[in-house]
Amino acid sequence: MQWNSAGSGLMREDLGIPVFALSDESDVFKVLHKCFFKFNLREKNETAREYPLCAAELNTKMYAAIDTETCLRRSRHFSFLGKNELCDPMGDKNNHVTMLNIPQNETRADDSVIVVGARLDSASLFTLEYQASDTSVTGFVSLLAAMEALWKVKDKIRKTKNAKDIMFAFFHGEAYDYIGSSSMVYSMTQGTFPQDLDHGLHLHKIQLQHIHQLVELNQVGYRDNEGSLWLHTDPNNRKTKLAQIQKMIDGLQDATQGLNVTLQEADATLPLPPASSQRFLMEQSDIPVVVVTDHQTQFTNKFYNSRLDLPELINATDYSPDLSKADKYDHVTKQAELIAELSTALARYLYQASTGAAPDATTEQTLTANSSTVTHMLYCFLVSPNCELFKETVSPVNAESLKTTVLPYPFYVGVYSSQQTRELSTLVYSLMARFTGDKVDLSESDCKENENDKRYSYLYVQGTLKGKGQEREGWCLKSLVHKSDALSPAFIIDGYDWKSGKYSTWTESRWGGESDSIRVRLFLVPSKQLQVSILVFGIVVLVLSLLIVYWCSIHATHIFTNRLTGSGTQSTYSPMF
Amino acid sequence: MDLRRVKNAEKLVMCRRYYLAGFFALPFLWIVNSVWFFQEAFRKPQYTEQAEIKTYVIRSFIGSVIWLAIVIVWVTIFQLKRVDWGSTGDALLFSIPHGSA
Numbered sequence: 001m002q003w004n005s006a007g008s009g010l011m012r013e014d015l016g017i018p019v020f021a022l023s024d025e026s027d028v029f030k031v032l033h034k035c036f037f038k039f040n041l042r043e044k045n046e047t048a049r050e051y052p053l054c055a056a057e058l059n060t061k062m063y064a065a066i067d068t069e070t071c072l073r074r075s076r077h078f079s080f081l082g083k084n085e086l087c088d089p090m091g092d093k094n095n096h097v098t099m100l101n102i103p104q105n106e107t108r109a110d111d112s113v114i115v116v117g118a119r120l121d122s123a124s125l126f127t128l129e130y131q132a133s134d135t136s137v138t139g140f141v142s143l144l145a146a147m148e149a150l151w152k153v154k155d156k157i158r159k160t161k162n163a164k165d166i167m168f169a170f171f172h173g174e175a176y177d178y179i180g181s182s183s184m185v186y187s188m189t190q191g192t193f194p195q196d197l198d199h200g201l202h203l204h205k206i207q208l209q210h211i212h213q214l215v216e217l218n219q220v221g222y223r224d225n226e227g228s229l230w231l232h233t234d235p236n237n238r239k240t241k242l243a244q245i246q247k248m249i250d251g252l253q254d255a256t257q258g259l260n261v262t263l264q265e266a267d268a269t270l271p272l273p274p275a276s277s278q279r280f281l282m283e284q285s286d287i288p289v290v291v292v293t294d295h296q297t298q299f300t301n302k303f304y305n306s307r308l309d310l311p312e313l314i315n316a317t318d319y320s321p322d323l324s325k326a327d328k329y330d331h332v333t334k335q336a337e338l339i340a341e342l343s344t345a346l347a348r349y350l351y352q353a354s355t356g357a358a359p360d361a362t363t364e365q366t367l368t369a370n371s372s373t374v375t376h377m378l379y380c381f382l383v384s385p386n387c388e389l390f391k392e393t394v395s396p397v398n399a400e401s402l403k404t405t406v407l408p409y410p411f412y413v414g415v416y417s418s419q420q421t422r423e424l425s426t427l428v429y430s431l432m433a434r435f436t437g438d439k440v441d442l443s444e445s446d447c448k449e450n451e452n453d454k455r456y457s458y459l460y461v462q463g464t465l466k467g468k469g470q471e472r473e474g475w476c477l478k479s480l481v482h483k484s485d486a487l488s489p490a491f492i493i494d495g496y497d498w499k500s501g502k503y504s505t506w507t508e509s510r511w512g513g514e515s516d517s518i519r520v521r522l523f524l525v526p527s528k529q530l531q532v533s534i535l536v537f538g539i540v541v542l543v544l545s546l547l548i549v550y551w552c553s554i555h556a557t558h559i560f561t562n563r564l565t566g567s568g569t570q571s572t573y574s575p576m577f
Numbered sequence: 578m579d580l581r582r583v584k585n586a587e588k589l590v591m592c593r594r595y596y597l598a599g600f601f602a603l604p605f606l607w608i609v610n611s612v613w614f615f616q617e618a619f620r621k622p623q624y625t626e627q628a629e630i631k632t633y634v635i636r637s638f639i640g641s642v643i644w645l646a647i648v649i650v651w652v653t654i655f656q657l658k659r660v661d662w663g664s665t666g667d668a669l670l671f672s673i674p675h676g677s678a
Contacts, residue, residue, distance in 0.1 A: 063675050066660070073664055074673050081672055 001271050003295075006302040011125060018058040020520055021126040021307075031056075035522050051527030059519040061512025063087070068505045069498040087507040091416030091487040092121075092172040093425045094180045096194065097147070097436050097480050098203070099157055099166040099354065101455060108204045111212040113165045114353055116346070117181070117276055118143045118217045119174035120424055123305040124412040131382055132411035133311045134221035134294075134301040138339060140170055140428065141377045142217050145343035145369040148435040150350055152366050153359070160355040164212055170428050171276045172486040173413040175305060177504035180486035181276035185283050186503075187484065194482050201453040203482070208284040213248055213353070216277045218293035220342060221314035221335060222300035228262040229342065232291040234272040234281060244288040248353075252290065255349035261341040266296045292342075311335075311382040329379050329387055336375035343369030377431070385409055385423075392472070393430045393461050396444065415508045416487045429483055433459045437479030447476035457481055580617065588617055589626040596633040604644035607637035 022028050035054035042049055064071045064087040071087040102108055118139040124130030131137075147168050150157075157163050173179025187193040188207050195202050220229055231249050238245055253263050272278060277289045294300050303309040311317045315334035323331060347367045351359050359367055376389040385405050394402055409423040421429070437459070440447075447460040456478050463473035490496045490503040498505055511517060552559065580588060595610040611634050618631040659666035660677075667673060 065675070066677050070663070070667075074667055077667055077670075077673055079672055084673060086675070 001297075003273050003297075004299045004304050006299065007304060007306075011123060011305065018060040019125070020058060020060075021129050023129060031522065039524065051530070052524040055523060055525045057519075057521040057523070059512075059517075059521075061517070062509035063512070064507065064509030067498075068507045071507060071509070085510055087509045088415040089487060089491045090173060090176050090413055090504075090506045090508055091179050091183070091485070091491075092413050093421045093429075093483040094169060094171050094184055094486045095425060095429045095432055095481065095483050096167055096169040096184075097432050097482070098194075098206075099150070099154065100163065101158075101480055102165070102204045104201060106204075108165070108206065108210050110209045113167050113206055113210045114212050114350060115167045115169060115214045115280075116143060116146070116216070116350065117169040117171060117214065119180070119276055120170050120172045120411070120428060121175050121413045122309070122411045123175035124307075124410065126307070127410045127412050127414075128407055129307055130305075130411055131307075131309055131311065131408060132305075133309045133314050133316060133382055134219045135304055135306075135309050136174075136219075136411060137378065137381050138219060138221035138314065138335070139217040141374060141381065142220055142339045142343050142346065143168060143170070144377060144428070144431055144435065145340060145374045146346040146350070147432065148373060149343060149347035149367050149369045151436045153351065153363055154436075156363060157351065157354055160357075163356075164354045166350050166354050167206065168432070170425075170432075172422070172425050173488075173504070174276055176413060176506040177488075178276060178279050179413065179488050179504045179506070181279040182489060182503050183486050184484065185279050186489040186492070189283060194484060195454060197454055200451075201455055203455050203480070208280070208287070211280070211284075211287050213244065213288045214277050214280055214290070215248070215252075215346070215349075216275050216289070216291045217342075217346075218273065218275055218291055219299070219301050219304070220292065220294050220339070221316070222294045223338070224294070224296075224300050226262065227338075228264045229292055229294055230266040230296045231263055232266045232270065232273055232275075232293060233268065234277075234289055235269060236285060237272075237281060237287075237289055238268060240286045241288040245290065248288060248290045251353055252292075252345065252349050255345040255352065256341075259341045259345050261338070261345055263292065263345070264296075270297065292346075311378065316378045316382060325384075328383070329376065330372070332371050332375045333378065336371050336378055339378075340369040340371035340374045343374065381427075382408055385427075389431075390427060391462060392464055393427070393434050395430075395460055396462055396474075398426065399462055413486070416485075416491075418485075421483065425483070425486075429481060430459060430461060432481040433457070433477040433479045434461065434475075436481060437477035439475045440478045442476040444474060444476075455480065580613070585624050585626045588614070589630055592617075592630045592633045596637050599637060599640055604641050604648075607641040607644070610634065611638035611641060 022031065035056070039052060039054035040049060063085075065074055068087070068089075072089075075083070075085045075087060077084065098113070119136050120140055122130060122132035122135035150166070157166075169184065171178070171180030171184065173183075174181060184193060185208070187196075191205055191207060193206055223229060231252060233245050233249075249263075249265055253265075256263055272281070272289070272291060273293060273295070275291045275293075277291055280287055281289060301309065303313070316336070317328075318333050318335075319328050319331055344367065347369060348359060348364060351363070351367055358364075373389075376387065380387040380390045385408055386402060390402060391399060409427065411424060414422055440458075442458070442460075444460045447458045449458055450456065457480070459477045459479070459481075461475050461477060463475040465471070466473055488504040488506070490498070490505045493503075496503070583591075592610060592614050595606045595613075599607040599610065614630055614634045618627065618634040621627065655666075655669070659670070662669075
């Protein structure tokens with residue numbers, strides 16, 4: 001089954017030349033008007049333009065060699081010149097939060113965790129150029145909005161006896177062969193998820209047998225004509241878990257009652273579309289899985305992983321032309337409304353799936369996603385990160401870098417670092433803390449992880465503005481939100497067989513240093529005759545000067561006689577004295 | 578050192594030393610020997626030690642040619658096959674050049 005026939009696979013093509021994307025209009029103007037049109041563009045009947053012609057020199061030095069196996073081996077090669085790092089594994093951090101905080105003296109029962117997941121990233125050739133409106137943003141924003149709604153009734157769920165736990169998971173690096181999900185599944189099998197701790201107060205382990213069901217949100221922005229979303233299942237999975245899967249589908253469809261969202265069951269013979277769930281099924285095939293997406297067969301999104309996956313195309317920026325920046329931020333777009341409806345349905349479904357009972361009327365009302373939050377999130381992730389929601393939700397340190405940011409943060413996962421987290425993942429983490437955490441009365445310096453109780457994470461964010469001033473309230477958010485490594489197990493397992501194809505082995509090359517870093521130069525090339533005559537002239541000058549020097553050195557005695565004989569002992573030139 | 582100022586007996590000692598030392602995987606000594614003493618061995622008017630010096634010079638020359646041949650063959654093979662040898666090829670390198678080669 002080919003899911004994305006509009007895709008050309010250009011990204012995996014080795015072009016053999018550097019490629020630059022110019023997004024600054026003035027750069028494009030220079031290339032076109034000062035270079036191409038002026039010097040290179042041929043008139044209708046012209047066969048070739050006269051010299052000089054305009055040329056460009058593109059420079060993007062990358063060090064990587066051959067394949068990941070070779071380049072990592074060579075990076076480890078040690079000589080007296082020091083380490084010569086060529087490439088780094090890709091990856092970042094996954095984020096997750098659980099509804100229940102199971103007491104230490106209890107154990108987590110099998111089949112007791114409902115996992116809801118979405119991916120964070122998309123692939124990109126030009127880091128800052130790529131939006132991922134439908135590829136990932138619609139999915140994870142829907143999930144965040146559902147989370148916000150669901151946590152409004154957290155006390156009810158937590159008080160319900162035998163309520164199933166709900167875990168929201170956001171996978172990073174999925175565009176590069178499921179880095180995030182395979183990493184999470186691997187640590188589940190190793191018993192190191194969510195924390196590799198065995199002493200002190202820590203979160204209960206979640207392993208694959210604990211997962212009761214898995215609901216994944218994929219692309220949900222391009223709904224087809226009937227405005228319907230599709231529920232996909234895996235044919236092999238249906239063989240063993242048909243009853244549970246049918247229950248999930250019925251539950252999800254029931255949850256849409258009274259809402260402006262339709263969930264249709266996709267053809268049961270279709271395979272599961274590309275999704276993070278695949279990684280869970282690969283390891284444990286009997287977890288009931290449903291993937292929610294906007295296409296039944298072919299992707300309705302023609303711009304999957306593309307530069308053109310723009311918010312304009314999914315009605316996420318349908319502003320009337322006279323709106324100010326602040327009004328744009330608050331304007332509830334069409335897409336935001338659609339997503340809010342989906343999030344509401346998902347929240348209601350999760351409530352029922354967890355507690356086993358349908359929400360009563362007031363609870364159902366509470367379980368409504370906030371379309372204004374949704375539109376804010378879409379605006380902040382896709383239009384401008386320099387927005388009120390992000391300002392409120394980042395730490396004071398990150399607020400500084402946010403101030404100077406104009407373009408949306410990249411959706412490219414980049415290379416893994418144990419110390420640093422990408423903006424995208426950090427922001428989703430912060431939003432999760434905001435939607436699920438409790439504000440506790442701690443100062444900024446005290447708002448940090450408790451050494452003895454690792455179950456809770458603490459995050460200090462700026463909060464809302466105090467009155468009308470510039471000062472912000474400052475919130476310390478205590479939550480069960482945690483991040484975990486999104487690093488392919490291929491780089492963790494000792495002696496992993498690189499050719500096995502089991503796990504993602506993507507690495508990104510190191511880039512050239514200062515002298516040969518990314519650079520474009522435009523210049524004029526003179527004709528061949530002019531080039532040759534300049535060279536010949538240079539050679540003539542060289543030969544002439546040699547002849548003159550030779551002549552001078554032969555006749556040196558004549559030319560310099562007086563000086564040399566006159567100065568006696570100092571006649572020998574000695575630079576040391 | 579200027580050979581013109583050295584006595585013939587000393588020349589022989591030196592030439593023999595270079596020749597023998599070359600056996601310790603030091604082909605450069607043989608090359609130096611065959612060049613340095615070439616005049617002494619073939620161009621100078623006859624003297625007592627000349628015959629022996631001549632032998633050493635010739636042997637040094639043959640030795641250096643064999644060495645050169647070995648080195649050229651090895652370098653050619655290594656440069657052509659280094660990448661195919663994978664980790665062995667890398668391990669034999671001191672400083673690995675950038676790029677796919």
